[in-house]
Structure formats: structure tokens, C-alpha cells
Amino acid sequence: MVIEESDNRFGIKEGSGGSALGTHDNEGSIAQVAVRKWDMRSDVPKVVIPESEKVGFSLRKLWAFTGPGFLMSIAYLDPGNIESDLQSGVTAQYKLLWLLLTASALGLVVQRLSARLGVVTGLHLAELCYRQYKKVPRIILWLMIEVAIIGSDMQEVIGTAIALYLLSNKV
Incomplete structure (x- = not known):
């Protein structure tokens, strides 16, 4: 896929071969979807990062960057999940602790990868699955x-x- 001058939003040199985002060159690859989707979403409002003269910590900046991640963390640690973890701990004691640690680590990896995909392509995971x-x-x-x-x-x-x-x- 050759990137044209109008599609150079990803900082790729004009006329460079290969894909825009380092993926394979198959028809309908994630890179092509990303370039097409960016073109279609040019009118989408962006998150406004508040300007502040203060150099240190700012709660407004934290809130602007956190956004959906904050909601996802609440959904990931809901009271029902904590209660089921506690009940499993009471019955199995420390025998299932490895499972809790593994599931938490894998959940973190999957969420991180989907967040990266969303940032790069501008699509959420369901839209990408639908297209791919x-x-x-x-x-x-x-x-x-x-x-x-x-x-x-x-x-x-x-x-x-x-x-x-x-x-x-x-x-």
C-alpha cells in the first residue's frame, strides 16, 4: 500500500511501500482500515486537554486522559466480581490464587492491546472484528x-x- 500525501497523518514518508502501521499488506488489512477510517472520522470531536500553567499534577488533565478507562476499571472490579472472588477464596483458600493472578494479567494485556488498536485505527474492537x-x-x-x-x-x-x-x- 502506498501512502499518498493526503493520507500522511501517521508520520509515514510519502511513497513508502508496505503498510501504514507495520501490518501485512493483505487486502483489507488493519492499516488500510485505519487510513480509511481516519478519513471518514475527520469531523469527530477530539478530547480537549485543558491548558494549565501549573506544572505539577492536575485533576482535570488526569480526567481528560482517563475517560473510558476509568469506566472500564469500575466494570472490571464490580462488587459482584469482588464477592465471587472472596467466596472462591473462602472455599479454595490459596489454591486458586494463581488463577486470579493469571486472569488479571491476561485481562490487562487484552485491554491494553484493544486500547492501542483503538488509538491507532479510531475503531473499537467490535468494529474491527466486523470489518476483518x-x-x-x-x-x-x-x-x-x-x-x-x-x-x-x-x-x-x-x-x-x-x-x-x-x-x-x-x-
């Missing part, structure tokens, strides 16, 4: 995500039912 995969793998991914959502919502619903039962004096 054919229909059957997309349906399989969708079903797997639905099963995961049902599994996580099940503990929330059961926990709410138990809490209401206890709060209503076991009526």
Missing part, C-alpha cells in the same frame, strides 16, 4: 460474548435476589 472477519466467525464471537454476559449477569441477579431476601426479613 467473515460472517461465521463473527456469529461465533457474538455467541461467545453473549454467553459471557449471561454468566456475569447471572451472579448479579442471584446476588440481588439474596440481598432483597435478607433485607425483607426473609419474606
Whole structure:
């Protein structure tokens, strides 16, 4: 893929061969999707980073950079998740600690990679999967995500039912 002068937003030298973002040159690669998507999203408002004369820590700058990551961290450490971790710890003691550490590390890696993909391409992970995969793998991914959502919502619903039962004096 040859980058034209109008597509030189990624700091790539004009006329350089290869892909724009270091990926393979297959038709429909992530690099081509990124260049096309940047062109289509030129009118999207950008996050305004507040200017301040103060050199040190600024809560406004932190909030501007945190954004969706803050919401994701809250969703990742919700009360239902913490409670299920505590209950697993009570029954299995330290035998499953390796699993908790491994799952947390893998979750961090996946979130970091998706954030990088989002910054580079301007697309979220679902949009990229839609553009890159054919229909059957997309349906399989969708079903797997639905099963995961049902599994996580099940503990929330059961926990709410138990809490209401206890709060209503076991009526």
C-alpha cells in the first residue's frame, strides 16, 4: 500500500511501500482500515486537554486522559466480581490464587492491546472484528460474548435476589 500525501497523518514518508502501521499488506488489512477510517472520522470531536500553567499534577488533565478507562476499571472490579472472588477464596483458600493472578494479567494485556488498536485505527474492537472477519466467525464471537454476559449477569441477579431476601426479613 502506498501512502499518498493526503493520507500522511501517521508520520509515514510519502511513497513508502508496505503498510501504514507495520501490518501485512493483505487486502483489507488493519492499516488500510485505519487510513480509511481516519478519513471518514475527520469531523469527530477530539478530547480537549485543558491548558494549565501549573506544572505539577492536575485533576482535570488526569480526567481528560482517563475517560473510558476509568469506566472500564469500575466494570472490571464490580462488587459482584469482588464477592465471587472472596467466596472462591473462602472455599479454595490459596489454591486458586494463581488463577486470579493469571486472569488479571491476561485481562490487562487484552485491554491494553484493544486500547492501542483503538488509538491507532479510531475503531473499537467490535468494529474491527466486523470489518476483518467473515460472517461465521463473527456469529461465533457474538455467541461467545453473549454467553459471557449471561454468566456475569447471572451472579448479579442471584446476588440481588439474596440481598432483597435478607433485607425483607426473609419474606
